[in-house]
Amino acid sequence: MADKGTGSGSDKGNPNGDSNENPVSDYRNTLENLVQQFQNSNPMGQQHKFWETQPVGQFKDVGNASVPEGSIEEPTPISEVKQEPYNLPSSYEWTVCDMNLDEVCAEVYTLLTNNYVEDDDHMFRFNYSKEFLRWALCSPGFFSNWHIGVRVKGSGKLVAFISGIPVKMRVRDQVFKMAEVNFLCVHKKLRSKRLAPVMIKEVTRRIHLENIWHAAYTAGVLLPTPMSTCQYWHRTLNPKKLIDVGFSRLGDRMTMSRAIKLYKLPTSTASSGLRKMERRDVPAIALLLRNYLSRYDVAPDFDEEEVEHWLLPRDNVVDCYLVESPETHEVTDFFSFYTLPSSILHNPNYSTLRAAYTFYYVSTKTPLLQLINDALIIAKLNDYDVFNALDVMENEAFLKELKFGPGDGQLFYYLYNYRFRQALKPSELGLVLL
Ligand SMILES: CC(C)(COP(=O)(O)OP(=O)(O)OC[C@H]1O[C@@H](n2cnc3c(N)ncnc32)[C@H](O)[C@@H]1OP(=O)(O)O)[C@@H](O)C(=O)NCCC(=O)NCCS
Missing domain, CATH: 3.40.630.170 (Aminopeptidase)
Structure with a gap:
C-alpha cells in the first residue's frame, strides 16, 4: 500500500x-544494481541536482573501496552557520509549527492526511493521527523550531512541512548527536517546483545551529546514497x-x-x-x-x-x-x-x-x-x-x-554527512x- x-x-x-x-x-x-539501473536511465548530465551538492555518499563512489568511511564534512563554528532562513518564493513564508497547539497540530495533520506518502497505484495514503504526530515530534529534548511549515502569505494556508528531532545514534563504535528528519511533505499543487531542497536546507541549517552535523532519514525513493535498502x-x-x-x-x-x-x-x-x-x-x-x-x-x-x-x-x-x-x-x-x-x-x-x-x-x-x-x-x-x-x-x-x-x-x-564504504x-x- x-x-x-x-x-x-x-x-x-x-x-x-x-x-x-x-x-x-x-x-x-x-545497491550497486540499483545505482546502475538509475544511471542507465539517466545517462545525461546532472542526475541529482540538489543531492549532488550535499555531504552524502555520491553514486559515483558506490563500490569504490578506497573512499574513506565516516563523516564527510567537519563541523564549522556556529557563528559561521547561515543565521537567516533560506529564501522562499515571495508568496510563501516560514512558520514554526507548535505541535502542542491543537489547531496547529490539526493543520499539520490535515496537510499530511491529504498529501503525504501514497502507494504507486494511489490506493492508500498514510494517515498518521494527531496524537501520533505529537508523540513523534515532541520527543525528549525536541526543538519546536525544527517543526517547520510553509504558509501561503495572506491566506495562511499550510502547504509544506518538514521536521527533525534530536537523537543519539551509534554508528559502529561512535555515538553521534543526530537529527532524525521526517514528514517532508509538499502540497500536491506545489510539487516539482524545487521547494523540497529549500526545506531540506532550512531544516539542516536549524540543526547545524544546535551544533548537530549528522542526520538519519528514510525514503521510498532512491537518492544518493542509501546506507541500506530494506x-x-x-x-x-x-x-x-x-x-x-x-x-x-x-x-x-x-x-x-x-x-x-x-x-x-x-x-x-x-x-x-x-x-x-x-x-x-x-x-x-x-x-x-x-x-x-x-x-x-x-x-x-x-x-x-x-x-x-x-x-x-x-x-x-x-x-x-x-x-x-x-x-x-x-x-x-x-x-x-x-x-x-x-x-x-x-x-x-x-x-x-x-x-x-x-x-x-x-x-x-x-x-x-x-x-x-x-x-x-x-x-x-x-x-x-x-x-x-x-x-x-x-x-x-x-x-x-x-x-x-x-x-x-x-x-x-x-545518513546525512556520513559515508559508508x-x-x-x-x-x-x-x-x-x-
Ligand atoms: C517528497 C516531496 C516533498 C518532494 O517534493 P517535490 O515537489 O516532488 O520535489 P521538488 O521539485 O520540490 O524537489 C526535488 C528534489 O527533492 C528530492 N527529493 C524527492 N523526494 C525526496 C525525499 N523523500 N527525500 C529527500 N529528497 C527528496 C529529489 O530527489 C530532488 O532532488 P535532486 O534533484 O537532487 O534529485 C513531495 O513529492 C511529497 O510531498 N511527496 C509525498 C510525501 C513524501 O513522499 N514525502 C517523503 C517521505 S520520505
Missing part, C-alpha cells in the same frame, strides 16, 4: 501469503478486508475461505507472564533494549527517558508488552508496535486500513517466534487489519515462519524510523 517504500504499500506481490517460494534475497537488489513485509490479519480494498489479492489456488484459515490466529497469547508495559518497567526495558541494540552497526542510543517516551503504551499510537517471569518477576522479553493507519482512497465500503508496525523488541528467554506471534494475536484482538515489519534487526528470522509476505517497493535508509545489510540495522 502506501509505500514510503514504507509499507503503506500493498502486498500485491504476495497474492497468497505463501512466501516460502520467495527468499528474501530475491526481493532485494544490491523491504516491508505484511502479515495479513483480516484477509477479507485486505482483499476487498485491493491491498492483497487471492492467488490462483487460493479461495477466501482458505485464506481465512491460513491467517487464523489463536485467541489467546502463548507466553506466560505477558502483560502491558507500565512506567515502573522503564529501567528494565531500557536495560534489555540498550544491551540488545549494541549488536547492530547503526542503532539509537536510548536513555531511560527516551525508552519511556518511545515505548510506554499510548492509545492508538504505540503499544508495548513484556514478559515478566512469574517466578522471579524478572522482565526477560518485550515487543512493541506502533499504529499507523492508511486512508483507503476511492473505496465505497472502507475508508481506513488499520495497520500495526513492528517497532523494537528483545527476546532473551521467550523464543522470538512465540513473542512475535503473541504480538500478532494482540493486534488481531485489537482489530488491526495487517501487521507490518521491515527486514531490519532479526526480523528475517520470523517473517516467513509467521506468514508475512513481501510488499512491493523498498525503503531506503540514509559498503552498504549495510538490513539485518545490520537496529533502527526503526516512524
Whole structure:
C-alpha cells in the first residue's frame, strides 16, 4: 500500500501469503544494481541536482573501496552557520509549527492526511493521527523550531512541512548527536517546483545551529546514497478486508475461505507472564533494549527517558508488552508496535486500513517466534487489519515462519554527512524510523 517504500504499500506481490517460494534475497537488489539501473536511465548530465551538492555518499563512489568511511564534512563554528532562513518564493513564508497547539497540530495533520506518502497505484495514503504526530515530534529534548511549515502569505494556508528531532545514534563504535528528519511533505499543487531542497536546507541549517552535523532519514525513493535498502513485509490479519480494498489479492489456488484459515490466529497469547508495559518497567526495558541494540552497526542510543517516551503504551499510537517471569518477576522479553493507519482512497465500503508496525523488541528467554506471534494475536484482538515489519534487526528470522509476505517497493535508509564504504545489510540495522 502506501509505500514510503514504507509499507503503506500493498502486498500485491504476495497474492497468497505463501512466501516460502520467495527468499528474501530475491526481493532485494544490491545497491550497486540499483545505482546502475538509475544511471542507465539517466545517462545525461546532472542526475541529482540538489543531492549532488550535499555531504552524502555520491553514486559515483558506490563500490569504490578506497573512499574513506565516516563523516564527510567537519563541523564549522556556529557563528559561521547561515543565521537567516533560506529564501522562499515571495508568496510563501516560514512558520514554526507548535505541535502542542491543537489547531496547529490539526493543520499539520490535515496537510499530511491529504498529501503525504501514497502507494504507486494511489490506493492508500498514510494517515498518521494527531496524537501520533505529537508523540513523534515532541520527543525528549525536541526543538519546536525544527517543526517547520510553509504558509501561503495572506491566506495562511499550510502547504509544506518538514521536521527533525534530536537523537543519539551509534554508528559502529561512535555515538553521534543526530537529527532524525521526517514528514517532508509538499502540497500536491506545489510539487516539482524545487521547494523540497529549500526545506531540506532550512531544516539542516536549524540543526547545524544546535551544533548537530549528522542526520538519519528514510525514503521510498532512491537518492544518493542509501546506507541500506530494506523491504516491508505484511502479515495479513483480516484477509477479507485486505482483499476487498485491493491491498492483497487471492492467488490462483487460493479461495477466501482458505485464506481465512491460513491467517487464523489463536485467541489467546502463548507466553506466560505477558502483560502491558507500565512506567515502573522503564529501567528494565531500557536495560534489555540498550544491551540488545549494541549488536547492530547503526542503532539509537536510548536513555531511560527516551525508552519511556518511545515505548510506554499510548492509545492508538504505540503499544508495548513484556514478559515478566512469574517466578522471579524478572522482565526477560518485550515487543512493541506502533499504529499507523492508511486512508483507503476511492473505496465505497472502507475508508481506513488499520495497520500495526513492528517497532523494537528483545527476546532473551521467550523464543522470538512465540513473542512475535503473541504480538500478532494482540493486534488481531485489537482489530488491526495487517501487521507490518521491515527486514531490519532479526526480523528475517520470523517473517516467513509467521506468514508475512513481501510488499512491493523498498525503503531506503540514509545518513546525512556520513559515508559508508559498503552498504549495510538490513539485518545490520537496529533502527526503526516512524
Ligand atoms: C517528497 C516531496 C516533498 C518532494 O517534493 P517535490 O515537489 O516532488 O520535489 P521538488 O521539485 O520540490 O524537489 C526535488 C528534489 O527533492 C528530492 N527529493 C524527492 N523526494 C525526496 C525525499 N523523500 N527525500 C529527500 N529528497 C527528496 C529529489 O530527489 C530532488 O532532488 P535532486 O534533484 O537532487 O534529485 C513531495 O513529492 C511529497 O510531498 N511527496 C509525498 C510525501 C513524501 O513522499 N514525502 C517523503 C517521505 S520520505
